[in-house]
Amino acid sequence: MITAEEFFTLFLEELKEIPALRRSYRFLNSPPSSSMFRFRKEYFCRRLEYLLKHLPPPGSRIWDCGCGYGTSAIFMTLNGYEVFGNTVEFYLQPLEARLRYWEKVKNLDSLRMQHANLFDMDIPGKFDCIVVQDTLHHLEPISKALDILSAGLAPGGRLIAIEENGHCFPQTIKNFLRRGNKKIIEVYDPVTGKNFLMGNENIRSLNEWKQLFASHMMPVNRLSVEYIRLFLPFFYALFPSGVLKEKENNLWKKHPFLREYFYFGLNFVACKNPSPPSGQR
Numbered sequence: 001m002i003t004a005e006e007f008f009t010l011f012l013e014e015l016k017e018i019p020a021l022r023r024s025y026r027f028l029n030s031p032p033s034s035s036m037f038r039f040r041k042e043y044f045c046r047r048l049e050y051l052l053k054h055l056p057p058p059g060s061r062i063w064d065c066g067c068g069y070g071t072s073a074i075f076m077t078l079n080g081y082e083v084f085g086n087t088v089e090f091y092l093q094p095l096e097a098r099l100r101y102w103e104k105v106k107n108l109d110s111l112r113m114q115h116a117n118l119f120d121m122d123i124p125g126k127f128d129c130i131v132v133q134d135t136l137h138h139l140e141p142i143s144k145a146l147d148i149l150s151a152g153l154a155p156g157g158r159l160i161a162i163e164e165n166g167h168c169f170p171q172t173i174k175n176f177l178r179r180g181n182k183k184i185i186e187v188y189d190p191v192t193g194k195n196f197l198m199g200n201e202n203i204r205s206l207n208e209w210k211q212l213f214a215s216h217m218m219p220v221n222r223l224s225v226e227y228i229r230l231f232l233p234f235f236y237a238l239f240p241s242g243v244l245k246e247k248e249n250n251l252w253k254k255h256p257f258l259r260e261y262f263y264f265g266l267n268f269v270a271c272k273n274p275s276p277p278s279g280q281r
Helices: 004-017 020-023 034-052 071-078 096-104 144-152 169-181 206-214 232-235 241-254 256-262
Strands: 061-065 082-087 111-115 125-134 153-164 184-189 194-199 227-229 265-271
Touching: 004 020, 004 034, 004 071, 004 096, 004 194, 034 125, 034 153, 034 227, 034 232, 034 241, 034 265, 061 071, 071 082, 071 096, 071 111, 071 125, 144 153, 144 206, 153 206, 169 256, 206 265, 227 241, 232 241, 241 256
Parallel strands: 061 082, 061 125, 082 111, 125 153
Antiparallel strands: 153 265, 184 194, 227 265
């Protein structure tokens, strides 16, 4: 098993070798002693830790839907999972270089990634778990997307969502100033030469996600819910990361108004209802 901290250390070295990754991962823009570096590292690792906490046992089949550059997919493969990932646009361009780098750590034969739009692809079988990280708010039409995800999930399987909090007041203002109320846009994919609909940072609150997932027979497990990212980067110059992590974990559980409107991140797990016995259908 490789921990999030160990993976992050290796990932920093990879960034030095593969410049294409730096357009999204900006760790090398700040010195390791800076508050911005510590802030970015904290949430990079915490998201991976959330995955490890809620993934099924190693050996399970995982679908990383909207895998982007494949960072989480690689992390899960290194931890013993059979992973399939799909993404659109330019993200898989540095894939070969990434595989060469991580093959030095462990064989990645159980990892497969492809350029494919969720709405056009053939789902390769049933999965024990689906991971949607920074992806749900881009999937439109969302109801059709959830139908597809549910169909790809084995009965009793789980979906792990790592999202932005749609009620976060600062984030809502930022998104409105950037794109107004235009929450769904049409995007051109240069790889396929096709246009497709995409949610334009169409983030939702936990209650909205609960309703959507419940309507697709995938209720959200209330014990899995976690809010993260309250403290801005400058706090990391004032307090150790561990202290801020503990404060964040405690504050959202005690103060509903704070978690609903000032936490940027939202994580949860939805579980697909098991199929009833044939005589009860």
